[in-house]
Structures are given as structure tokens and as C-alpha cells.
Amino acid sequence: MFTGIVEYTTKVYQLNREKNNLCITFHNPFCKNEIKINQSICHNGICLSIVNIHKKIYSVIASEETLLCSNLNFLRIQDEVNLERGILLQNRLNGHIVKGHVDTIATIIKIENRNGSWLFFFKSKNKLNHLVVKKGSIAINGISLTIITCDRYTFKVSILPYTYENTNLHMMNVGDIVNVEFDILGKYIKKYCKKYKNL
Structure with a gap:
């Protein structure tokens, strides 16, 4: 769950098609140990889980369903993307409840x-x-x-x-x-x- 308060922006590093899915690699703006494998992060309003972290980049995979209902198919290398990690229960809800499921x-x-x-x-x-x-x-x-x-x-x-x-x-x-x-x-x-x- 997210709040819609963007923490960072980052740029697309690489795009790779994997059958009907899209593997997207981003430059990692987070500090060491702030993200981990299988963690969900909101990317331009889309909840995507990290599948790989390597030095200063990390990767996520968007499924066919996600590609059909979002703008991910229009992404290009070096495009800028908004990022937000999931909320902590003790934080103030400064925005509103954002699920990361694009309508x-x-x-x-x-x-x-x-x-x-x-x-x-x-x-x-x-x-x-x-x-x-x-x-x-x-x-x-x-x-x-x-x-x-x-x-x-x-x-x-x-x-x-x-x-x-x-x-x-x-x-x-x-x-x-x-x-x-x-x-x-x-x-x-x-x-x-x-x-x-x-x-």
C-alpha cells in the first residue's frame, strides 16, 4: 500500500521482453539495504516487485495484464519514473490510499x-x-x-x-x-x- 507521495525519480536503464512479460531495469536511487528482492515498489503508480538487484541497478517484471492496463508499453530507455516504497504503519498518511493497481x-x-x-x-x-x-x-x-x-x-x-x-x-x-x-x-x-x- 502507498500514499501517492513520491520519494524519488529514476530512469529506465534497460527493457527486455520475456515472452508476454516485460523486464524493466532501473537505476537504483535507494541507499544500501533500503530495498531487497521481492519488495514491492510503486513505479509510476504501478506496484511491481523487485526480482533482481545488482550494484546500482535493479529489475522488476511487468506481466501481460499490467502491460495491457498501464502505460508501460510506452516506456523508453532513459524515461523518468516516479518511485514510492510501501508505507510503514507508524507513518502519517500524507496523500491518500494508493494500491498501485492501475485502473x-x-x-x-x-x-x-x-x-x-x-x-x-x-x-x-x-x-x-x-x-x-x-x-x-x-x-x-x-x-x-x-x-x-x-x-x-x-x-x-x-x-x-x-x-x-x-x-x-x-x-x-x-x-x-x-x-x-x-x-x-x-x-x-x-x-x-x-x-x-x-x-
Whole structure:
């Protein structure tokens, strides 16, 4: 489980296809003993487990299912990726509950520089329905953000300088594709309401 508060960014070192899976190797920004084999780390909002660590690089494997519902197929060598390790139970939950299980992808359709902050506009691949609400939480590439406005397919968020500079958002352009995870509480409520409606 994660909070959407990015710890580090790193760059893709190597990409290797293994049948229907993708082995991704990253430069390791963590100190010695901070990560280990089989540890889950959130990469651009995707929970992936470490399968190998060698000196200053480590590798994870993305399954076919993960590739189908995320933007990993668009990764290139040297692309920058957001990282967050799983939360410790004694830590404050500064963002919101992020599972690391991507729901869909979205395309950046507009970026506005607001003289000290940025507005990012996204168009979702799937209908947003009741999964997003004004002032609600959403995870974009693993970053916990607050929705300003939304409709059936589009939504807008505001990005402060610290978030912009310390995540891969500063590398993003119009047309780029991001991973989206909706608020888990909203998903449970939607399922409950749908079940109640069908009774």
C-alpha cells in the first residue's frame, strides 16, 4: 500500500521482453539495504516487485495484464519514473490510499503555466462516471493529486512547484500517456451503490 507521495525519480536503464512479460531495469536511487528482492515498489503508480538487484541497478517484471492496463508499453530507455516504497504503519498518511493497481490510462490534453503552478488537463481512456469528484483524490503516475474539475471523460488537477520539480511531471508534454488509479474508497462506494440499486 502507498500514499501517492513520491520519494524519488529514476530512469529506465534497460527493457527486455520475456515472452508476454516485460523486464524493466532501473537505476537504483535507494541507499544500501533500503530495498531487497521481492519488495514491492510503486513505479509510476504501478506496484511491481523487485526480482533482481545488482550494484546500482535493479529489475522488476511487468506481466501481460499490467502491460495491457498501464502505460508501460510506452516506456523508453532513459524515461523518468516516479518511485514510492510501501508505507510503514507508524507513518502519517500524507496523500491518500494508493494500491498501485492501475485502473486506466489518460492522455495529457493541455498544460497551463499559471505563474507559480501548473494546470494539467487529462482525457481518460474510459468513462470516469462516479469514480472522480470535484476536490476528490486521484493518483496520476503514482502521485496523489486533488481533482479541480471533471466530467465524463476529462479532469483537471493543479500542480505545485515542489510536486512539479520532484516528480516526472516536469518531463511531461501534451499527448503523453499517464497511469490513473481512482480513489479506492470511491470504487467501494460505487460497487455498493450499484449492488443496492439492483436489489
